[in-house]
Amino acid sequence: MQRLYALAERIADSTISVLVLGETGVGKEVLAETIHRLSPRRNAPFVKLNCAAFTETLLESELFGHERGAFTGAVAQKPGLLESADGGTVFLDEVGELGASTQVKLLRVLEDRKVQRVGSLKPKEIDVRFVAATNRDLEAEVFAGTFREDLFFRLNGIPLVIPPLxxxxxxxxxxxxxxxxxxxxxxxxxxxxxxxxxxxxxxxxxxxxxxxxxxxxxxxxxxxxxxxxxxxxxxxxxxxVSTLPARSFASMRPPAPRVAPAPPKSRPPDFEATLPVPRPTVPPTTDNALKSGVELIERDLIVRALEQCAGNQTHAARLLGISRRTLVSRLEQYNLPRPRKPRDE
The missing domain is CATH 1.10.8.60 (Helicase, Ruva Protein; domain 3)
Incomplete structure (x- = not known):
């Protein structure tokens, strides 16, 4: 996590959009606030919106604002969150929940840096930085046609992945x-x-x-x-104390397409900032018995998972809720023989 926050500090001065990826509860909002706090915008508003908390109509009203009489119940003029965040940072949590209409309008704001209230014909210029977050695999959703590719590229200027605890x-x-x-x-x-x-x-x-x-x-x-x-x-x-493995971030994603989505056509390689998951280690402790006990439990779980998955390392890693890379490093750490690679792996 130190590397992740060091990277957040390096990109804080820029205006490029940031996409924070990770499971529920890993601290995506905290990272977004850190980026804002370290940026030249620190004294301007940090405005956050949970995109999953509103219907599409209400979400557009919250984001873009509305004029009086724009829809039933709009009895007064109201500026949107994007206007309120002028000069600061907008944090869009659960951005994968955006509906098709809102995606189009948000893309226009990202491209033109202008916002237009619902029911208004006058766009207004704004200066905001966008930080979005999701626990979904947006690339897979782009391939499935449920999330706009152009909006994904706009939001995914710097992708930051927070590993699960x-x-x-x-x-x-x-x-x-x-x-x-x-x-x-x-x-x-x-x-x-x-x-x-x-x-x-x-x-x-x-x-x-x-x-x-x-x-x-x-x-x-x-x-x-x-x-x-x-x-x-x-x-x-x-x-x-249950030994049932938790679902991993990968298992929460939509089913993987048969053909992998093409990589972004124009994203510079320097912007590929996704961090590798650091190799887990047991915390240092003065109680060597505790450390040995945890290692024995972990070793036993790995052996059982490999047996259950007939030696398939990819399936065993998924069952354990860890990445395949982590599983391979654990096999080396505990001096466990690596199973012969099955044909389907």
Whole structure:
């Protein structure tokens, strides 16, 4: 994540659009706010809109504004969020949910830097930077015809991929401790420690809800532990000890097309800023038994997944909720033999 935020700092001064990709709860909005805060626009508005929270008609009114009488219920003139963000940054969350009509109008704004209220004939110039986010595979949706290719290219100036929390377990302990500190300062409580047994539970869980879920779990633990250290009994253990793998970001995407979509025709190679997922490691700890225990659990899960998938590494990685590259590095780390490559892999 350090490399990701370093890249965010490098691109903050530009006006190029940014597309943030990642599962629900990984912190896409936080990254967007970071880009805005580091940019020359930091003192101007940061306006955010969840594109999935409105019908298409209401969404267009929110984005572009409307004139009085433009539609039923439009009893007064209203500027849109794009006008309100003039000089600043617009964050479009769940941008993959945009309807066809809104996609066309947003594309026009991105190209002309002018916004036209619903019911108005007068466009108005605006100066905004666009940061969009989605947990969907927009390239696959472009190929399927549900998302405009030209709009995708406009939004995808710099793509930033946030890995799911389960692929960066080195961050789980420091994140959990930071959340406990924040929650206790906010509520005026004494900050409790976290036992090794509780950390073991946190490390073994696959976190399908990512950082948002971790925050909820730690908030519950702080409330339940009282003056004691946070222990497994303060966590939703019945749920968290389950070894069922979480769905990976790849598994949330629409079915892959038979023919892969062509790469962008005009995007310079320097703009291909998607970061590789860092190799997960177990967080350093003074309790060697804990570290060894986590590694044994992980090794056993990998062996079982490969057996269940008849040695197919791609299928096993999907079952475990990790990338194939991560699986290969784990095979090397634990000195496990790599299965012979099946014909269909």
């Amino acid at each position: 389960r692929e960066r377990p080195v961050e789980i302990e420091p994140l959990a401790r930071a959340l406990v500190t924040h929650l206790c300062r906010r509520s005026g409580r004494r900050e409790p420690d976290i036992t090794h047994q509780a950390l073991d539970v946190l490390l073994r869980y696959s976190w399908p809800g990512n950082i948002r879920e971790l925050r909820n779990v730690m908030e519950r633990a702080v409330l339940l532990c009282g003056s004691d250290p946070i222990a497994p009994e303060h966590l939703p253990v019945e749920k968290m």
